[in-house]
Amino acid sequence: MEKFGYAQSQKYDTYAARLLPREEFFTPGHRACQGCGEALAVRWVCKAIGKDAIIAHATGCMEIVSSGLPQTSWMHPWIHVAFENTAAVASGIETALKVLERKGKLRGPRPKVVAMGGDGGTSDIGLQALSGAMERGHDFTYICWDNEAYMNTGIQRSSSTPYGAMTTTSPPGKLSIGQRTWKKNMVHIAVAHGIPYVATASPSYVFDLYFKVRKALETPGPAYIHVLSVCPTGWRSPTDMSVRLGRLAVETGVFPLYEVVHGRYRLTVEVPKLRHVRDYLRLQGRFRHLRDADIELIQRHTRAEYELLLEKCQAPFPEFPSMASSEEPELEAGG
Amino acid sequence: MAPKTAAARRLGMEVSIAVSHAVKLARAETIAAYPITPQTHIVEYLSTLVANGELDAEFINVESEHSAISTCIGMSAAGARTYTATSSQGLALMNEILYIASAMRFPIVMTVANRALSAPLSIWNDHSDIMGARDIGWIQMFVENGQEAFDHTIMAFRIAENHEVLLPVIVNLDGFILSHVVEALEMVDQDTVDQFLPPYVPRHRLDPNQPVTMGAFALPEIYPEVKMSHQMALAGSYHHILQVWEEWAEITGRRYRPLETYRSEGAKILLLTMGSLSEVAEIAVDELREQGEPVGLLKLRLWRPFPVEDLRRAVAGAELLIICDRALSLGGVGGPVMSEVRSVLYPLASRPATVGYIIGLGGRDVNPAAFKDMVARAREEARRPTAEFHLYGVRG
């Protein structure tokens, strides 16, 4: 049976939440802010990863809220080294596991290797290490928690901060609109490395997120998943609106959910009629200073990007490569 | 000195290749490195050994030294015996992660082929690179020749992996002067090394069967205690280092000490050097001794942990200690070695006068005549000090 193949992921899109694993790997008691979309994403991603994995995590919110000595929220074997080198640390883990397996020194099957980092740790300071790891073809999955700024250090702009957003280092003023640059497209950068699996995901679409993580893990070689993670503290949004905002990002076309398998694109969540970006921006204090004309500019830019993406999705999408395995998916087993 | 085992063979080879052989004999399992002159021959040769299947290891060509040491941390954390090598700018680029490697107690072994730091760019030898990494919390030692480079590379794994130690080790060897020179070396065979160095058994590793969190952060309530335990481990490694060196002496007949002495008995004037310049200084000492001058030499092998008591014992009876640094602490009170040596001597009731020279920066040659000249000048200087320290032989 094809495990977590493309077809199955479609099937499970319609399944009920009770079928997802109950076991928690990112345990309660951590210090994330109320309504943190990033912590929600971590929780679901860790469920999808399952037990047999090792996680390397970059410095950033999710590391800091979860790992104050002598406590930890992580049930996985987990390592944090620094801010910009997580992909390199993961490269080392993956390499060592390969040798140790060859030498018969592993207890049990070779664990999956997952690296995690924020948008700053990924698209700015950690880009070189990530590029190196993707280029070398390590068998690992990199997951970027994109909350669109350096939240851990107090909401400074990153290259992933969207145009017009107010952050503490891109404040709007007489001479500035706030963030003056358009969001760096990490997904395109990952795709340009020719790696087999790249996807965007959101904890507001749990099934989509869950199966993308499974696919990424099952794909041999590097995989990259870019997760939009609503941050009420940094986005100046109501704490009970995080899931809603995640959906609006998709419904307005600001953050389309898609996957790129061996260079071929496919929307995984289709939006029949896009909403105006205004519906998304107006819920967030970081865009409060924008005038209607600014919002129109963002609307045009968003639509243009979306059109380009749709064009890419026109090309035939390959059958998801067979990931033959005798194991039953955890989903069916666990329930 | 005659080796005790019949296993030893003498072979002429470049020191970098000897170091690679030592890494192979140590059965390193994972290597991550980035090329930089003059470390390149080591990693090139290791790549070949791995490519030929002579060393059953994985060699990862990372995209920077920052990633080299980070990758090594991942390798070591997963439980593999791990090696890397670098130099100069590469070591400087690693700096941030070097502290983390030792604080998280990963027994990585690294060769540093010592080289000057930019600017101006210089590929030649001095100790600026490693002095910039003085406080990284690693065990650090200097070697004087190819044989020592070979021996200490193997011993470094044994020291690092001791569960009472669990600290990374740097073996410093002078770039070009050692790394690129061909020497006759006594090899040790695989069986002997296998007996001396059993397979690495990690105390903790990343393993889903026994999950641990590594690299958690610390609040002020706990940070100083963690640092204290690191300090205790590094200081405490001294005895384990001595034990390993002693065992090696029993196998090979080659005995190493934290502070080596050369004709220092009864010496009124002592030179203190590190690394390959020690052999040059020995020539000067011989010549001066022939002229009846009471001159001897101290060679600082172990740099971290600092052999405080060894030094205090070694200077007993000396009137003048001439400290030769190969790095400049810009704007400071002298070379880093001189500053530390003076601090070590300060509490002594009777101690020699000290004169500090900064020599051989950026590969500037230092010959035996220079050492003799330094001795002559230092006598004057000790009587009537003119400066805190001197850049020797530099045009003003």
Ligand SMILES: Cc1ncc(C[n+]2csc(CCOP(=O)(O)OP(=O)(O)O)c2C)c(N)n1
């Ligand atoms: C080399 C280095 N530079 C800067 C920092 C300070 N720093 C720690 S976390 C962080 C921002 C993290 O931002 P991001 O990666 O987006 O993660 P988030 O906290 O937003 O989840 C910064 C700038 C650091 N730890 N290391």
Ligand code: SF4
């Ligand atoms: S600052 Fe944002 S990302 Fe960080 S813990 Fe708080 S809500 Fe989550």
Ligand SMILES: [Mg+2]
């Ligand atoms: Mg961020």
